[in-house]
Amino acid sequence: MAVLSLLLCVSIGGLWVRSRRCLDYVSVAPAWRQFVCMTFPGGLKISTWPDPVQPDGVQFASYEYGVRNAYGGWVDPPAVSWSKLGFDVRPLQFSNQDKPARDAVDLFVPFWFLAAMFLVLPVWRMVSLVRIRRRTRTHRCLKCGYDLRATPDRCPECGTATGVE
Numbered sequence: 001m002a003v004l005s006l007l008l009c010v011s012i013g014g015l016w017v018r019s020r021r022c023l024d025y026v027s028v029a030p031a032w033r034q035f036v037c038m039t040f041p042g043g044l045k046i047s048t049w050p051d052p053v054q055p056d057g058v059q060f061a062s063y064e065y066g067v068r069n070a071y072g073g074w075v076d077p078p079a080v081s082w083s084k085l086g087f088d089v090r091p092l093q094f095s096n097q098d099k100p101a102r103d104a105v106d107l108f109v110p111f112w113f114l115a116a117m118f119l120v121l122p123v124w125r126m127v128s129l130v131r132i133r134r135r136t137r138t139h140r141c142l143k144c145g146y147d148l149r150a151t152p153d154r155c156p157e158c159g160t161a162t163g164v165e
């Protein structure tokens with residue numbers, strides 16, 4: 001679990017670096033609702049709206065900023081406000097609509113937050129491994145840290161059987 005979390009953290013780091021240069025895009029559209037997840041420089045924007053135009057599976061795309069594509073168009077990095085540390089929730093409005101669609105939102109999540117979130121578990125795991133190693137080496141109870149040199153079988157403090165040796 002900690003390893004998986006660390007891998008996720010590393011891939012978020014990779015996306016973070018990429019996000020300055022290009023937009024990565026994933027769209028998932030079951031019949032009832034569309035979800036689109038795309039990177040912006042420094043974060044992820046998750047958009048969702050009901051009744052997808054083309055309800056079909058998963059689509060990936062990637063656009064480099066400022067480079068003309070096959071159709072002669074190009075994508076500019078979106079203007080994103082960092083006043084809320086990169087977080088934001090906005091009603092989603094399509095350019096062909098005069099008001100925001102019902103139940104449609106853009107959710108902005110910064111990469112620093114995602115990276116930190118997935119780093120919690122690996123760091124916590126590492127701290128506990130270091131603690132176990134230190135307690136084993138110094139003959140202390142793994143649970144409470146009580147000195148077990150006099151009572152190697154069971155901790156007199158918390159009652160934990162050591163199980164070692």
Ligand SMILES: [Zn+2]
Nearest residue numbers: 141144155158
């Ligand atoms: Zn103990």
